[in-house]
Amino acid sequence: xxxxxxxxxxxxxxxxxxxxxxxxxxxxxxxxxxxxxxxxxxxxxxxxxxxxxxxxxxxxxxxxxxxxxxxxxxxxxxxxxxxxxxxxxxxxxxxxx
Amino acid sequence: xxxxxxxxxxxxxxxxxxxxxxxxxxxxxxxxxxxxxxxxxxxxxxxxxxxxxxxxxxxxxxxxxxxxxxxxxxxxxxxxxxxxxxxxxxxxxxxxxxxxxxxxxxxxxxxxxxxxxxxxxxxxxxxxxxxxxxxxxxxxxxxxxxxxxxxxxxxxxxxxxxxxxxxxxxxxxxxxxxxxxxxxxxxxxxxxxxxxxxxxxxxxxxxxxxxxxxxxxxxxxxxxxxxxxxxxxxxxxxxxx
Numbered sequence: 001x002x003x004x005x006x007x008x009x010x011x012x013x014x015x016x017x018x019x020x021x022x023x024x025x026x027x028x029x030x031x032x033x034x035x036x037x038x039x040x041x042x043x044x045x046x047x048x049x050x051x052x053x054x055x056x057x058x059x060x061x062x063x064x065x066x067x068x069x070x071x072x073x074x075x076x077x078x079x080x081x082x083x084x085x086x087x088x089x090x091x092x093x094x095x096x097x
Numbered sequence: 098x099x100x101x102x103x104x105x106x107x108x109x110x111x112x113x114x115x116x117x118x119x120x121x122x123x124x125x126x127x128x129x130x131x132x133x134x135x136x137x138x139x140x141x142x143x144x145x146x147x148x149x150x151x152x153x154x155x156x157x158x159x160x161x162x163x164x165x166x167x168x169x170x171x172x173x174x175x176x177x178x179x180x181x182x183x184x185x186x187x188x189x190x191x192x193x194x195x196x197x198x199x200x201x202x203x204x205x206x207x208x209x210x211x212x213x214x215x216x217x218x219x220x221x222x223x224x225x226x227x228x229x230x231x232x233x234x235x236x237x238x239x240x241x242x243x244x245x246x247x248x249x250x251x252x253x254x255x256x257x258x259x260x261x262x263x264x265x266x267x268x269x270x271x272x273x274x275x276x277x278x279x280x281x282x283x284x285x286x287x288x289x290x291x292x293x294x295x296x297x298x299x300x301x302x303x304x305x306x307x308x309x310x311x312x313x314x315x316x317x318x319x320x321x322x323x324x325x326x327x328x329x330x331x332x333x334x335x336x337x338x
Contacts, residue, residue, distance in 0.1 A: 007270070016273050
């Protein structure tokens with residue numbers, strides 16, 4: 001069984017986790033719709049080191065893992081609060097007109 | 098033996114009540130919640146539980162709070178909080194299990210004393226809330242897995258090493274048990290190794306079956322609340338019957 005080091009719970013079987021996709025930078029609130037579509041739906045699918053959201057199901061805990069997609073090696077995991085320290089408030093696109 | 102108030106007479110009962118009734122449980126009342134006090138002789142059950150036993154503790158009071166400043170609020174209410182995945186006993190016997198930076202689970206002791214739980218429930222208000230109550234009482238079932246063979250029994254169902262030298266008293270493992278999400282808290286009764294296992298109440302009959310099957314080869318048996326209270330150092334004041 002592959003082991004994932006969870007920042008909250010320690011090393012656990014990978015079967016306790018789900019991958020939530022790539023971590024990408026939030027576009028500015030007033031960006032065009034194509035940029036939003038790219039942010040929400042499209043992934044870069046890099047062969048190499050990626051930052052990904054991972055979810056520990058028993059604790060409903062989201063965190064970030066750095067993983068090499070070529071070797072499936074998990075290089076580093078850390079709480080999402082290390083990457084996202086501030087709250088972002090904005091109106092949803094289309095509500096400002 | 099005086100007649101026991103059965104689960105059919107109660108508004109609240111564990112989803113395991115049919116299992117306990119089939120084992121001829123003698124019931125006790127925990128805040129209007131029917132709880133198996135014993136199935137036979139309580140002293141025999143306590144002796145058995147030093148080796149290996151399971152108990153349906155779902156009737157015991159519990160509560161939870163979750164939110165970004167749970168710790169600030171709970172500490173202001175006088176709660177003694179540990180680090181995430183650490184449990185701490187409060188003065189009244191309630192165990193405060195910190196599940197995450199922003200989440201705590203409160204478990205009453207085997208005497209069903211719920212002073213801390215009641216106090217926090219009375220203190221919490223919507224206005225200005227930085228955390229919110231989690232429906233632990235209804236959403237979770239609570240099974241005690243007790244005795245020196247408990248780690249071997251759990252090893253069949255769970256990948257975490259729960260042996261006493263690796264999993265200290267008052268540690269918490271939130272993990273997969275028999276392929277179900279579960280919270281496992283080591284909470285020794287007196288000098289006897291014990292785990293409190295909390296799972297989705299809707300699937301507790303499955304979990305009970307898995308534990309029953311796993312403990313069979315070690316001679317485990319089903320015991321009531323009184324046996325655990327005896328191990329913890331005193332019989333319950335509620336007589337059971």
